[in-house]
Structure formats: C-alpha cells, structure tokens
C-alpha cells in the first residue's frame with residue numbers, strides 16, 4: 001500500500017503539502033482580485049444594493065424597488 005505508484009509516504013506528504021499550498025495561493029489571489037474589483041459608492045453601501053432594472057440604490061432588505069417596482073431578490077449576507 002505504501003508503494004503506491006512507487007512513492008513512499010514521505011513523497012505523498014510532500015506532494016499533498018505542495019497541492020494544499022497551491023490551493024491556498026490560488027484562493028488568496030482570487031479573493032484579493034474580487035476585493036480590488038469592488039468599487040462601490042463612498043457612502044455606506046453595506047445595506048444597499050442596486051436595482052437591476054433602473055439602477056437606483058435600494059435597501060437590500062427591500063422586497064421590490066421603490067422607484068420602479070422591480071422585484072429585489074434576497075441578497076446573500078456579506079461575509080467579512
């Protein structure tokens with residue numbers, strides 16, 4: 001069992017470590033890219049979202065846009 005593909009447990013641990021490290025690096029880069037791409041208005045936008053129909057800033061809790069009545073689907077909570 002230890003001679004799986006001719007590799008011993010030490011090689012498997014090293015490969016697993018490299019794989020895990022790459023996953024961490026990729027996730028970090030993706031998260032950093034997502035953060036830098038978010039360009040919201042300077043005021044507090046944590047409770048606001050943009051109406052997909054008319055572009056008005058509306059409350060995330062609003063069931064529909066107060067301006068045009070476009071339905072506002074429930075927004076997932078922001079993870080900080």
Ligand SMILES: [Zn+2]
Pocket residue numbers: 051052053054055056065066067068069070
């Ligand atoms: Zn609207």
